[in-house]
Every structure is written in structure tokens, then in C-alpha cells.
Amino acid sequence: MALSSRSCSGSTSLAAAAATTTALFAAAATWKLRRVSHAARRVEAVATISNDDDGESSSTTTTTPTYPPTPPNRHWLFGHGRDLDLTRTNNHDVLFLNWMTELKSKVIMFHLPIVGRFIVVGDADVARYVLGNAFVKSPTYGALLPLIGRRSLVTMEGEEWKAQRKSYNPGFSPDFLRRTVSTIIDKTRRFMDVCDMDVNYGRSTNMLGRAIDLTIDVIVSVGFGEDWHDTADGKDKVDTMRELTSLIGESMKDPLRRYFSPSHMWKTWRLSGRLDRDMKFLVRRRLDEIILERTNAAASPVDIMESSKQRDILSFTLHRFLQSNGVGAKLGRNDMEIITSQLKTFYFAGHDTTATTIAWAYWLLIQHPECLGKAREEVESYIGREPLDDMTTFEMLQKCEYLDAVARETLRLYPPAATTRYIPSTSPDDDVPNAGGYLLGNSIVHLNFYAIQRDPRVWDVPDEFAPDRFLGEVGRKRIASSSFVPFSKGARDCIGKYFALLEIKIALAALICRYDGDVIDPNEAYVTRLTSIPRGGCEVNLRRRSVA
Numbered sequence: 312m313a314l315s316s317r318s319c320s321g322s323t324s325l326a327a328a329a330a331t332t333t334a335l336f337a338a339a340a341t342w343k344l345r346r347v348s349h350a351a352r353r354v355e356a357v358a359t360i361s362n363d364d365d366g367e368s369s370s371t372t373t374t375t376p377t378y379p380p381t382p383p384n385r386h387w388l389f390g391h392g393r394d395l396d397l398t399r400t401n402n403h404d405v406l407f408l409n410w411m412t413e414l415k416s417k418v419i420m421f422h423l424p425i426v427g428r429f430i431v432v433g434d435a436d437v438a439r440y441v442l443g444n445a446f447v448k449s450p451t452y453g454a455l456l457p458l459i460g461r462r463s464l465v466t467m468e469g470e471e472w473k474a475q476r477k478s479y480n481p482g483f484s485p486d487f488l489r490r491t492v493s494t495i496i497d498k499t500r501r502f503m504d505v506c507d508m509d510v511n512y513g514r515s516t517n518m519l520g521r522a523i524d525l526t527i528d529v530i531v532s533v534g535f536g537e538d539w540h541d542t543a544d545g546k547d548k549v550d551t552m553r554e555l556t557s558l559i560g561e562s563m564k565d566p567l568r569r570y571f572s573p574s575h576m577w578k579t580w581r582l583s584g585r586l587d588r589d590m591k592f593l594v595r596r597r598l599d600e601i602i603l604e605r606t607n608a609a610a611s612p613v614d615i616m617e618s619s620k621q622r623d624i625l626s627f628t629l630h631r632f633l634q635s636n637g638v639g640a641k642l643g644r645n646d647m648e649i650i651t652s653q654l655k656t657f658y659f660a661g662h663d664t665t666a667t668t669i670a671w672a673y674w675l676l677i678q679h680p681e682c683l684g685k686a687r688e689e690v691e692s693y694i695g696r697e698p699l700d701d702m703t704t705f706e707m708l709q710k711c712e713y714l715d716a717v718a719r720e721t722l723r724l725y726p727p728a729a730t731t732r733y734i735p736s737t738s739p740d741d742d743v744p745n746a747g748g749y750l751l752g753n754s755i756v757h758l759n760f761y762a763i764q765r766d767p768r769v770w771d772v773p774d775e776f777a778p779d780r781f782l783g784e785v786g787r788k789r790i791a792s793s794s795f796v797p798f799s800k801g802a803r804d805c806i807g808k809y810f811a812l813l814e815i816k817i818a819l820a821a822l823i824c825r826y827d828g829d830v831i832d833p834n835e836a837y838v839t840r841l842t843s844i845p846r847g848g849c850e851v852n853l854r855r856r857s858v859a
């Protein structure tokens with residue numbers, strides 16, 4: 312999730328959307344109050360957030376560090392809020408990039424009412440500084456709580472976050488991923504059957520829509536050990552998440568709704584409550600099943616652990632809980648809240664971002680026949696003409712370096728998510744020494760991966776699709792660098808990054824081997840909602856490839 316307030320998904324859009332209206336006043340105020348009880352240093356910083364101009368002018372001629380440049384016109388009440396008007400582009404990433412060009416700086420700042428300084432970073436070195444320090448997540452993530460719960464990995468801080476991250480890391484390890492390949496393949500077969508139906512009925516395929524169905528199927532199975540595809544109850548659960556995601560996405564575009572539209576608030580409350588109940592029910596049922604399994608099994612507890620571990624992340628979590636607390640243990644309110652928050656987080660973060668990347672990648676490939684040819688040749692030589700064969704393994708997929716480069720190049724051009732942090736200090740000692748000479752303290756800092764990954768100082772022909780740039784030694788260095796950050800970097804990077812890449816590669820391998828395609832709109836718009844998505848869904852006409 313993704314997940315800036317455009318989460319694993321939401322940071323850019325939320326942070327920026329918040330910036331556009333006074334709706335964030337309320338969020339910021341609540342956040343400030345909450346933080347008062349935490350650390351004296353933070354209290355001091357938060358309390359001093361204001362719109363004063365002291366030391367912020369970009370045109371100063373002294374050598375003392377200054378805050379980044381801002382757009383020229385600042386309204387006495389709305390600050391630069393109107394300069395972030397989404398109706399002008401539908402996309403914050405593009406809006407920020409335009410301002411960076413206009414202000415001739417890769418780090419820019421907006422003054423926003425109550426929020427104060429909102430700094431947008433399009434420079435890799437500054438981003439590295441921010442990610443390398445344990446700055447807290449921005450309060451703008453609060454908008455995601457109805458979706459991801461109050462105790463989500465995305466929003467937790469300090470020791471609580473560390474403990475949770477440590478306990479979920481094994482669920483995303485190569486060892487676990489190896490076991491998920493057959494599940495992903497199984498779900499991808501279903502996805503391809505639906506694409507085949509589009510072909511047979513002579514209709515176009517909305518690649519984003521189809522890919523969302525696929526990634527939901529996968530996360531529900533790998534995350535919770537469930538299959539919600541063909542049951543009315545399962546469909547209801549999926550609809551709840553989709554409706555809630557779309558509601559929160561709408562409030563990103565128009566944050567006033569979040570606070571002033573009773574129908575919006577009511578719908579959000581109702582759907583969020585339903586999602587919460589569904590998750591709690593699922594956890595209780597699974598815990599009962601596992602207890603029964605452990606009580607009845609003739610096998611040793613170690614064997615049961617192994618078999619359940621293979622099933623899904625939820626079973627894995629509950630086994631660990633029983634191991635630490637004893638087989639008869641009951642989940643307390645706190646445990647339940649933490650577990651359901653993580654489930655909701657994986658559910659939400661684990662589908663939109665990955666689906667978006669599958670859709671963009673296929674759309675880009677069919678417009679670049681040379682790249683498509685290379686990717687096909689590679690997949691067919693390592694895996695064969697039918698990549699959804701049961702024999703396909705994690706190791707074979709790892710060999711497909713070009714396919715990996717295609718996925719990464721897509722994420723470079725169209726990063727679905729970003730991240731936003733709060734840098735609390737007002738002390739000059741804590742200001743950033745190597746960050747292009749700018750002060751960042753006492754600000755909300757949004758790391759804009761779109762701008763970083765299209766920086767012409769780093770990337771040749773930055774707007775072009777060129778997967779080859781990620782190949783070989785040079786490519787590996789690029790992947791490791793702070794100029795390539797679709798999953799963020801550092802201790803708080805995306806926990807699901809390898810899982811997402813695996814899913815993307817399996818879906819792409821299947822699509823390119825089975826179909827040729829034509830795009831319907833070669834100028835597909837990149838828009839920001841909760842994540843950044845292709846507005847038209849990367850609609851394509853698919854054709855079965857003729858077998859040679």
C-alpha cells in the first residue's frame with residue numbers, strides 16, 4: 312500500500328488533496344491534540360506550526376539555509392491551497408512536477424492553512440535523508456483508518472510497529488513466496504478464462520478491472536486462506552472493500568466530503584463497520600478451526616505448524632499466537648484489533664497497487680513490440696509457451712530478468728503509491744545538512760516518487776518506456792539506488808514488494824504468451840485517487856496468438 316496517505320497506496324493523493332481544502336484543518340487539529348501527550352519535543356514543534364513567514368523566503372540572499380521555494384501567490388487564508396487544485400490536472404504528481412519546473416527546484420513548498428508547511432520532494436538525495444531517519448508518518452494517513460483499521464502497520468510507530476513488522480516479515484519471505492506460486496497461478500488461470508471470454512464475445516478488456524479481480528482473489532487466498540470468488544457472501548465482502556476504497560478515493564479528490572457530507576460519512580461508517588465485522592468473524596472462525604486441528608491431530612504440533620504455515624498469512628499469525636499464549640488462549644480485544652487491522656491492510660494494500668501495475672505494464676508492452684518480443688522470448692525459453700503450467704516454479708520466474716525489468720520500468724513510470732512523513736523539529740541542529748541546502752523541519756514532507764523517478768538528471772529519456780535500463784550490473788545499481796523507490800526504501804519500505812512483483816510477473820507472462828493486443832486509448836490518463844491509476848482502465852482489444 313500502499314500506503315501513503317496515498318496509502319501503500321495513499322500518500323500523494325491524500326496529502327495533496329488534503330492540502331487543497333480546509334478539510335484538513337480538522338484532521339490536523341485532531342492530530343495535534345493527539346500528539347500533545349506524546350513527546351515534549353513534538354509538542355513544541357506541533358504547537359508552533361503556523362503560517363508565519365519567518366526565514367522561509369526562497370529569495371533570501373544570505374547563506375543560511377532556507378525553506379524550499381513556494382508558488383508566488385499566497386492567499387491570506389488558504390495559503391497555496393489553490394495552487395494544488397486537482398481539477399486542473401486530476402493528478403497531484405503531474406501538478407507537483409509542473410510546479411517543480413516552474414520554480415526550478417526539485418524540492419518545493421506550499422503553505423497550507425493549519426497544516427503549515429507542506430514540502431514536496433522530487434530529489435532522490437533528500438528522499439534518502441527523509442527515509443533514512445525515523446520520522447513519523449504524516450497525519451494525513453488518518454483518512455485511511457476506515458479501510459485499514461487503527462492499528463495498521465502503515466500507521467503504527469515505534470516499538471509497536473517494530474514488533475508487528477518483525478512478526479509479519481516471515482509471511483513475505485522468499486520461503487513463503489515460493490509456496491504461493493501455485494496459488495497465484497491458479498488464480499491467474501481464472502483471470503485468463505475471463506479474458507478469453509472477452510475475446511470470444513468480441514468485447515474489449517478493461518485490464519485494470521480484470522487485474523483488480525485477480526489481485527483480490529490472490530490476496531484473499533494467500534492472506535486469509537479463503538476463496539470469495541463464486542459465493543454471494545464472498546462477493547458481498549469484495550463489494551464492501553471496493554465501495555469503501557472508492558469512497559475514500561472520492562474524499563481524496565474532494566476532502567470536504569469527508570467532514571461535511573452526512574451521506575458520505577454515513578456510508579463510510581457503515582461500510583467500515585461491515586468490513587470490520589467480516590474480518591473479526593473470519594479470525595474467530597479460523598482460530599476455532601486451528602484449535603480443533605491441533606487438538607485432534609495425531610501428528611505432532613510441529614507438523615501441524617508446518618502444514619498451516621503453508622496455508623496463509625492469517626493461519627500463520629494465529630498459530631504464532633497460540634504458540635505464545637497456549638492452545639486454549641482466547642484473543643483479547645487488543646489482539647483482535649491488531650490482527651484485523653493487519654488483515655484489512657494487506658487486503659487493501661495488496662490489490663489496487665499490484666493490479667494497476669499489471670494493467671499499465673501490459674498496456675505499455677503492446678505499444679512497444681520490441682520489448683514485448685524480448686519478454687515473450689525470455690518467458691518461452693525459461694518457462695514455456697504455457698506459463699500457467701503446474702510445473703512453473705519460483706526459481707524459473709526468478710530467471711526472467713527482462714520480465715522483472717518490465718515490471719520495474721512500469722513502476723518507475725507509473726508509481727501507484729508514495730509516502731508522506733512529518734518532520735517535527737524546529738531546531739536548526741536538526742535541519743537537513745545534505746538536502747539541497749533546504750530546511751525541512753516542522754513540516755509535512757511528501758516524497759513524490761513520480762518526480763524522483765522521472766528526474767532527467769538521473770534518468771536518460773525519463774518519460775520513455777525502456778526496460779533495458781534495469782538490466783545487468785548498471786540495472787542492479789539503479790534498483791538499489793534512492794532514485795528508484797516505487798516501494799519506498801529503508802526500514803518502513805513496502806512489506807509486500809516481492810509478493811507484488813511475483814504476482815505481476817505471473818500475470819504478465821500469461822498475458823503475453825497467450826495474446827496479441829491493441830490499446831484503445833494510447834493517451835491513457837494517469838490520475839490520482841487513493842492510488843494513481845489509469846483513468847480508462849488500460850482498455851485493450853485482445854486476440855489469441857496463432858500457434859506457430
Ligand code: HEM
Nearest residue numbers: 312313314319464660661664665728730798799805807811
Ligand atoms: C505494486 C505494488 C505495491 C506498491 C507499489 C507498494 C508501495 C508501497 C509504498 C510506497 C509503501 C509506503 C512505504 C513508506 O511509507 O515508506 C508501502 C507500504 C506498505 N505496503 Fe505496499 N506496495 C505494493 C504492494 C503491496 C502488497 C502486495 C502488500 C501486502 C500484501 C503491501 C503491503 C504494504 C504494507 C503492510 C505497508 C506498510 C509497511 C510498514 O510501514 O511497515 N504492499 N507499499
